[in-house]
Amino acid sequence: MNNDISMKTHGLPVGVRRAIAYIVLIFFSFLCLIWFYILLINSTRSHQEMTLGFTLLPSTHLLDNWTSLVNGTIPIANGFLNSIIVSGCTAVLCTYFSAMTAYAINTYRFKGRTAIATFILAIMMIPGQVTALGFLQLINKMGMDDSIVPLIIPAIASPVTYFYLKQYMESNLPLSLVEAARIDGSGEFRTFNTIIFPLIKPAISVQMIFAFVGSWNNYFTPALILHTDTKKTLPVLIAQLRGADWLRFDMGQIYIMIAASIFPVIVIYLILSKYIVGGVSAGAVKG
Amino acid sequence: MDKKQSNGNVVKFNRWGYIFLIPFFVVYVIFSLIPLVTTIYNSFFENYRSGLKQIGPNFVGIANYFKLLGTPEIWKYLGNTLIMWIGGFIPQIVVALLLAYWFSDPSLRLKGQRFFKTVIYMPNLIMASAFAMLFFALFSASGPVNQILTSIGVFAEPYKFFDHIASARMLIMFMNFLMWFGNTTILLMAGMLGIDTALYEAAEVDGATATQIFFKITMPILRPIFIYVLITSLIGGLQMYDVPQIMTNGAGTPVDSTTTVIMLLNRHLTSKNVGMGGALSVFLFFVTGILSLVVFRINSRSEN
Numbered sequence: 001m002n003n004d005i006s007m008k009t010h011g012l013p014v015g016v017r018r019a020i021a022y023i024v025l026i027f028f029s030f031l032c033l034i035w036f037y038i039l040l041i042n043s044t045r046s047h048q049e050m051t052l053g054f055t056l057l058p059s060t061h062l063l064d065n066w067t068s069l070v071n072g073t074i075p076i077a078n079g080f081l082n083s084i085i086v087s088g089c090t091a092v093l094c095t096y097f098s099a100m101t102a103y104a105i106n107t108y109r110f111k112g113r114t115a116i117a118t119f120i121l122a123i124m125m126i127p128g129q130v131t132a133l134g135f136l137q138l139i140n141k142m143g144m145d146d147s148i149v150p151l152i153i154p155a156i157a158s159p160v161t162y163f164y165l166k167q168y169m170e171s172n173l174p175l176s177l178v179e180a181a182r183i184d185g186s187g188e189f190r191t192f193n194t195i196i197f198p199l200i201k202p203a204i205s206v207q208m209i210f211a212f213v214g215s216w217n218n219y220f221t222p223a224l225i226l227h228t229d230t231k232k233t234l235p236v237l238i239a240q241l242r243g244a245d246w247l248r249f250d251m252g253q254i255y256i257m258i259a260a261s262i263f264p265v266i267v268i269y270l271i272l273s274k275y276i277v278g279g280v281s282a283g284a285v286k287g
Numbered sequence: 288m289d290k291k292q293s294n295g296n297v298v299k300f301n302r303w304g305y306i307f308l309i310p311f312f313v314v315y316v317i318f319s320l321i322p323l324v325t326t327i328y329n330s331f332f333e334n335y336r337s338g339l340k341q342i343g344p345n346f347v348g349i350a351n352y353f354k355l356l357g358t359p360e361i362w363k364y365l366g367n368t369l370i371m372w373i374g375g376f377i378p379q380i381v382v383a384l385l386l387a388y389w390f391s392d393p394s395l396r397l398k399g400q401r402f403f404k405t406v407i408y409m410p411n412l413i414m415a416s417a418f419a420m421l422f423f424a425l426f427s428a429s430g431p432v433n434q435i436l437t438s439i440g441v442f443a444e445p446y447k448f449f450d451h452i453a454s455a456r457m458l459i460m461f462m463n464f465l466m467w468f469g470n471t472t473i474l475l476m477a478g479m480l481g482i483d484t485a486l487y488e489a490a491e492v493d494g495a496t497a498t499q500i501f502f503k504i505t506m507p508i509l510r511p512i513f514i515y516v517l518i519t520s521l522i523g524g525l526q527m528y529d530v531p532q533i534m535t536n537g538a539g540t541p542v543d544s545t546t547t548v549i550m551l552l553n554r555h556l557t558s559k560n561v562g563m564g565g566a567l568s569v570f571l572f573f574v575t576g577i578l579s580l581v582v583f584r585i586n587s588r589s590e591n
Contacts (some may be wrong), residue, residue: 014394014395017395018395018396018397021389021395021397022397024385024386024389025386025389025397025403028382028386028407028468029402029403029406029407031465032406032407032409032410032465032469033406035418035421035422035425038425038431039421042424042431050431051429053434053438054431054434054435054438097310097311097314098311100307100310100311101307101308101310101311103307104303104304104305104306104307104308105304105308107304108300108301108302108303108304108307109301109304110301110302110304110305113304116308118587120311121583121586121587122579122580122583123315123319124579124582124583124586125519125522125575125578125579125582125583126572126575126576126579127522127525127526127571127575128319129526129528129549129552129568129571130323130326130568130569130571130572130575131319131322131323131326131568131572132322132326132552132556132568133322133325133326133329133555133556133561133564133565133568134321134322134323134324134325134326134329135318135319135322136556137322137325137329138317138318138321138322138325150318153314153318154314154318154319156310156311156314157310157311157312157314157315157318157319162311163586182300188300188303188306188307192307213412216414217412217413217414217415217416219414219415219416219528219529219532219533220528220529220549220553224553224556224557234414234417235414235416235417235529238414238416238417238420238533239416239420239532239533241420242420242423242533242534242536243536251424254420254424255424258417258420258421258424261414261417262413262414262417262418262421265412265413265414266409266412266413269405269409269412270405273401273405273408274401276408276412277401277404277405277408277473280408280470280473280474
């Protein structure tokens with residue numbers, strides 16, 4: 001298919017090729033956005049209006065849908081709070097301790113350093129699902145079943161975040177700075193907290209967003225651990241909507257709940273998109 | 288004397304390396320390594336619930352593995368997973384290559400690149416479970432897609448997307464495509480921008496066509512990043528869970544045609560079939576482990 005396109009465009013004047021590129025780009029942008037547009041429109045419409053057909057313009061029932069969701073059977077306020085606590089704590093712990101790990105490997109020349117770096121690289125791609133069985137048994141034994149703690153603590157060991165931060169430190173952190181801090185009598189811990197950590201802030205903030213979003217969207221583990229409705233995070237509550245006899249549900253409520261769990265991330269993303277898109281390519285292997 | 292002392296200091300400082308590694312390794316050992324070991328251990332026992340009765344745990348050696356790999360169930364679900372992965376991956380890589388090529392082509396000088404990149408990457412950050420729920424609502428019999436399609440006369444009556452194998456799978460493939468093509472575009476573009484433009488200029492001077500340049504220069508240089516994208520996508524594809532689970536309410540409807548391997552694992556975990564769950568986990572561990580080795584090779588090569 002690609003072959004076809006490049007054959008066709010070959011020989012065409014730049015203006016035509018540019019026009020084709022714009023049309024294709026606009027088409028795919030439309031394909032990405034249309035679903036969220038429909039979601040936004042339907043969140044403002046009442047159940048009755050929606051049964052009549054789709055309209056391109058919003059209606060006036062946004063607040064009605066919101067109040068009926070908040071007053072409904074789903075503990076949405078708790079869900080929000082739980083999701084914010086879990087994602088916020090995960091983002092902080094994940095970036096701080098990954099930076100610490102990356103700093104250890106990047107700065108110090110101790111015995112077994114290369115072996116440890118290789119080990120972390122090797123376990124990077126192993127998915128969490130394959131250890132879920134043992135993880136659940138462990139959580140039960142530790143009495144942490146139906147608690148958000150086991151969703152947060154494991155974030156301290158995040159090989160992917162570590163890998164990105166180590167790459168960043170390698171090219172942006174002069175070791176002479178650490179030497180200078182030592183001569184000035186700064187302890188190793190203080191050097192890390194007060195000098196190094198502020199220096200790598202750009203990388204930290206990008207990774208914080210990724211950690212936050214990853215945790216915010218996570219469904220597999222929370223669904224297995226959380227059982228009490230008021231302790232559940234948003235993805236688990238959304239799955240519950242699907243589990244219910246959803247045809248009897250108020251569609252306005254369903255749409256506004258989806259919108260409420262998606263749009264915070266979209267807003268954060270739109271504000272910080274420059275750094276996020278840059279962060280994606282920076283994390284890629286240098287071919 | 289002086290030199291010796293400073294050496295001693297450096298060694299003393301270097302011990303801090305171990306101290307800074309403690310949090311990572313303590314957490315890793317407790318929450319990943321021990322669970323991995325107990326998962327493997329459990330896979331050798333017969334341990335499940337049958338109604339109200341608890342069977343086992345009895346040591347059965349590798350019987351669980353024979354049972355797992357000997358029943359058609361796992362192969363069917365592995366097939367489902369791979370079909371839905373490939374169906375999302377092929378359009379994803381084709382579109383991503385094309386867009387990345389355009390974004391990085393200096394002769395096109397496309398405007399609004401940041402806008403387009405922002406938009407196409409966005410679906411990747413959307414909560415997969417909410418996105419699946421959204422698609423389920425949009426494509427349901429009474430949903431807006433059917434309302435639009437019937438009102439413009441494409442269908443006489445609402446099409447039941449979730450009752451047909453092809454359309455149910457295609458929706459999942461389409462969602463996988465939407466969620467990942469922007470990410471792949473950005474990764475490939477990073478690789479393309481790294482190519483020395485002198486190579487292109489030299490090729491043009493020698494009279495190479497755009498097609499020749501693409502296949503003889505761009506593609507070979509992109510090979511490592513291409514393999515990286517392929518394998519990481521395959522590892523991600525094997526973990527496919529949120530979208531089919533929520534779209535089909537865990538049932539993999541119609542007739543188990545959208546049930547993925549992780550959905551099977553989830554069934555074992557929720558029904559407390561510990562032995563089979565363990566065997567399946569170990570099986571997945573080996574499959575993803577072998578695939579990760581390839582990624583690991585690429586990563587460690589880029590390290591040097």
